[in-house]
Amino acid sequence: MPAGDAINASRAFSREMEAVIAHTRATPRGTPALETKRGQYAGETPQLRTLLWRRSREGGLVCSAIVPPGMGASATRAFSCAGDVGGRRALLACSAVALGLLGHRLACAWATRRRLSLLSGAYSKRAVLITGCDTGLGFSLALRAHDLGLWVFATCLRGEGAGARRLREMSPRMQVLQMDVTDGQSVFAARDSVVRQLKRNNLELGALVNNAAVMVFGEFEWQTERLIKFQTDVNLLGTFRVTKAFCPELRKSKGRIITVSSHCAQATLPGLAVYGATKAGIEAWSDGLRMELQKYGINVITVLPGSFSQRSNIGGQQGEFAAEMRAAMNQEQKDFYGEYFERYQKYLAAVFSGRASTLEALQDPHLYRAFEEALLSQNPRAKYEAPATFRYNLYHFLFKWSPTTKVHDWLVEKFVQLPKWKVK
Numbered sequence: 001m002p003a004g005d006a007i008n009a010s011r012a013f014s015r016e017m018e019a020v021i022a023h024t025r026a027t028p029r030g031t032p033a034l035e036t037k038r039g040q041y042a043g044e045t046p047q048l049r050t051l052l053w054r055r056s057r058e059g060g061l062v063c064s065a066i067v068p069p070g071m072g073a074s075a076t077r078a079f080s081c082a083g084d085v086g087g088r089r090a091l092l093a094c095s096a097v098a099l100g101l102l103g104h105r106l107a108c109a110w111a112t113r114r115r116l117s118l119l120s121g122a123y124s125k126r127a128v129l130i131t132g133c134d135t136g137l138g139f140s141l142a143l144r145a146h147d148l149g150l151w152v153f154a155t156c157l158r159g160e161g162a163g164a165r166r167l168r169e170m171s172p173r174m175q176v177l178q179m180d181v182t183d184g185q186s187v188f189a190a191r192d193s194v195v196r197q198l199k200r201n202n203l204e205l206g207a208l209v210n211n212a213a214v215m216v217f218g219e220f221e222w223q224t225e226r227l228i229k230f231q232t233d234v235n236l237l238g239t240f241r242v243t244k245a246f247c248p249e250l251r252k253s254k255g256r257i258i259t260v261s262s263h264c265a266q267a268t269l270p271g272l273a274v275y276g277a278t279k280a281g282i283e284a285w286s287d288g289l290r291m292e293l294q295k296y297g298i299n300v301i302t303v304l305p306g307s308f309s310q311r312s313n314i315g316g317q318q319g320e321f322a323a324e325m326r327a328a329m330n331q332e333q334k335d336f337y338g339e340y341f342e343r344y345q346k347y348l349a350a351v352f353s354g355r356a357s358t359l360e361a362l363q364d365p366h367l368y369r370a371f372e373e374a375l376l377s378q379n380p381r382a383k384y385e386a387p388a389t390f391r392y393n394l395y396h397f398l399f400k401w402s403p404t405t406k407v408h409d410w411l412v413e414k415f416v417q418l419p420k421w422k423v424k
């Protein structure tokens with residue numbers, strides 16, 4: 001090719017490339033071909049070919065540059081620059097998002113570490129006492145509090161039971177004590193032991209967690225007086241008894257009282273009228289106590305832990321309770337309820353028979369987070385609620401906003417799905 005033609009070709013090439021670059025910059029990815037003038041000039045390099053092929057594979061612009069002889073390499077560079085503008089922007093955006101996410105994770109991890117290090121600093125000399133640590137939530141919370149570096153007084157109904165033995169294996173920071181919350185003597189004995197250990201280890205009682213509770217499933221008329229007293233004594237009076245016993249220590253430390261409540265306190269379910277009444281009582285008591293004790297620097301908190309009855313021992317004695325209810329029925333009640341009562345209890349037996357081992361710590365980060373907040377926040381709220389399942393949340397939302405009692409009761413029936421009463 002004569003020199004003048006080569007120069008013209010080179011100029012033409014430059015203009016074409018500028019057009020390609022401008023178009024590539026202006027056109028979003030995924031837009032089909034710009035133009036194809038391949039082969040007008042020789043000199044297309046293997047790199048340029050690869051680049052064009054890659055672009056078309058990626059669904060980006062498919063375009064061929066016009067490459068004069070001897071200018072393949074610079075054309076490839078120019079095209080690479082132009083073609084990569086969109087890619088580079090996407091890469092930059094992706095990097096920014098990735099960096100943002102990484103930064104967020106690091107910030108969260110740092111905040112958690114800081115919270116926990118504050119905790120280990122401020123709380124290294126503060127202990128937590130939890131009731132009902134034999135199984136379920138109490139057992140899990142004892143392990144969690146221990147993992148957080150706290151001193152834990154884990155009180156168990158059965159001081160030599162499997163749960164107590166497992167907890168004792170942890171470390172000297174996990175102190176296991178026998179305590180029956182219905183028995184004043186047992187509560188005071190545990191209290192004296194705790195006070196001695198606090199002194200010996202130069203500790204103070206940072207928090208009392210009232211967790212122990214029992215639940216008897218069955219319609220109110222079926223429940224014997226003993227079963228009604230049993231639930232009231234453990235859930236309500238037991239909580240009062242333990243709290244009263246530890247109030248002096250909590251006043252000294254300006255500690256906090258955390259009581260485990262239940263959704264049944266807000267929306268009582270059929271079959272759980274007595275249990276619901278005890279939990280509603282706990283909420284009312286906590287509200288009053290909060291206002292009484294805040295002037296002494298004690299925070300009073302309730303926690304709604306969600307639902308995990310398949311992973312705790314709360315339904316573990318239902319068979320025995322059913323036998324007691326059945327045995328206490330008179331002939332008229334047996335005739336009236338007979339088949340329905342048996343169907344009802346059979347249904348509950350099936351529900352609770354699928355329980356997981358109660359000696360496995362619950363795996364629910366949201367639940368632990370609610371407790372950690374209640375336990376560690378410098379300015380804790382009066383109420384914490386661990387998120388429950390979608391179904392649970394939806395129904396409880398609908399219960400709250402039901403336009404009429406009829407709608408409310410119909411929704412509750414749909415929610416609990418208990419066996420239906422059949423009129424003979």
Ligand SMILES: NC(=O)c1ccc[n+]([C@@H]2O[C@H](COP(=O)([O-])OP(=O)(O)OC[C@H]3O[C@@H](n4cnc5c(N)ncnc54)[C@H](OP(=O)(O)O)[C@@H]3O)[C@@H](O)[C@H]2O)c1
Binds near residue numbers: 131134179214262310
């Ligand atoms: N499970 C749920 O879905 C759910 C939902 C909302 C709220 N809650 C609340 O969460 C808390 C823990 O319940 P959970 O489900 O983990 O049940 P759980 O496994 O039965 O735990 C309750 C613990 O309290 C103990 N306890 C019973 N009577 C006692 C007494 N007289 N003195 C001291 N301890 C006694 C139990 O010992 P034994 O095992 O020997 O009986 C058991 O270890 C309760 O306050 C409950 O109301 C549970």
